Amino acid sequence: GENVEQHxxxxxxxxxxxAVIKCTYSDSASNYFPWYKQELGKRPQLIIDxxxxxxxxxxxxxxxxxxxxxxxxxxxxxxxxxxxSAVYFCAASxxxxxxxxxxxxxxxxxxxx
Amino acid sequence: SAVISQKPSRDICQRGTxxxxxxxxxxxxxxxxxxRQQPGQSLTLIATANQGSEATYExxxxxxxxxxxxxxxxxxxxxxxxxxPEDSSIYLCSGDGTGSSTDTQxxxxxxxxxxx
Numbered sequence: 001g002e003n004v005e006q007h008x009x010x011x012x013x014x015x016x017x018x019a020v021i022k023c024t025y026s027d028s029a030s031n032y033f034p035w036y037k038q039e040l041g042k043r044p045q046l047i048i049d050x051x052x053x054x055x056x057x058x059x060x061x062x063x064x065x066x067x068x069x070x071x072x073x074x075x076x077x078x079x080x081x082x083x084x085s086a087v088y089f090c091a092a093s094x095x096x097x098x099x100x101x102x103x104x105x106x107x108x109x110x111x112x113x
Numbered sequence: 114s115a116v117i118s119q120k121p122s123r124d125i126c127q128r129g130t131x132x133x134x135x136x137x138x139x140x141x142x143x144x145x146x147x148x149r150q151q152p153g154q155s156l157t158l159i160a161t162a163n164q165g166s167e168a169t170y171e172x173x174x175x176x177x178x179x180x181x182x183x184x185x186x187x188x189x190x191x192x193x194x195x196x197x198p199e200d201s202s203i204y205l206c207s208g209d210g211t212g213s214s215t216d217t218q219x220x221x222x223x224x225x226x227x228x229x
Contacts, residue, residue: 032216034217034218036220042222043205043220043221043222043223044156044205044220045220046114046217046218046219049217089155089156093216099143099144099146099161099209099216099218100146100158100161101158101218103155103156103157104155105154105155106154106155
């Protein structure tokens with residue numbers, strides 16, 4: 001069945017360093033890839049997304065890259081801050097023209113001050 | 114983006130009882146979804162709430178256990194029926210945004226359910 005693999009499951013970085021989280025999807029028809037940040041006890045919040053017709057997207061300290069051929073997409077956070085500490089989930093749309101997502105397993109990011 | 118609220122925020126229930134969770138969106142949305150999130154785990158889609166018709170359930174979830182209503186484009190309910198401790202989880206609803214990015218989902222704050 002369709003799935004999204006996410007690595008690493010936990011990631012600790014020093015404040016100011018960069019963090020990279022990687023996801024691989026299996027459905028070649030997936031065309032929308034959002035990233036969510038979930039702080040403890042809070043709702044998942046969309047932080048950035050990318051569509052299959054774009055290879056890279058950047059929003060201040062956050063960027064996402066997509067390699068459709070390899071079915072990989074990655075989240076890059078630069079100049080990390082303690083408030084970036086959270087669980088991050090990647091997701092892939094289930095096929096094209098569907099609004100359903102398959103979520104990755106999550107990455108717990110800890111930024112050490 | 115849509116603003117989504119849920120009621121109740123948390124509840125503690127006895128096994129064998131049922132709980133109905135409400136999800137309200139501040140604007141009309143095309144799609145609404147219900148998810149379950151076990152502590153420390155990812156989100157699992159339960160079903161798509163369809164306005165004016167029966168919900169579409171994912172594999173492993175059935176209408177008798179998780180009946181869903183969606184009477185209009187801003188509101189949906191999920192009932193967890195005949196609960197057991199295994200149903201203890203966080204239940205989240207989501208809705209797509211209005212405008213062109215209708216495949217972007219925005220989440221409610223979740224309902225933390227504990228079944229004793």
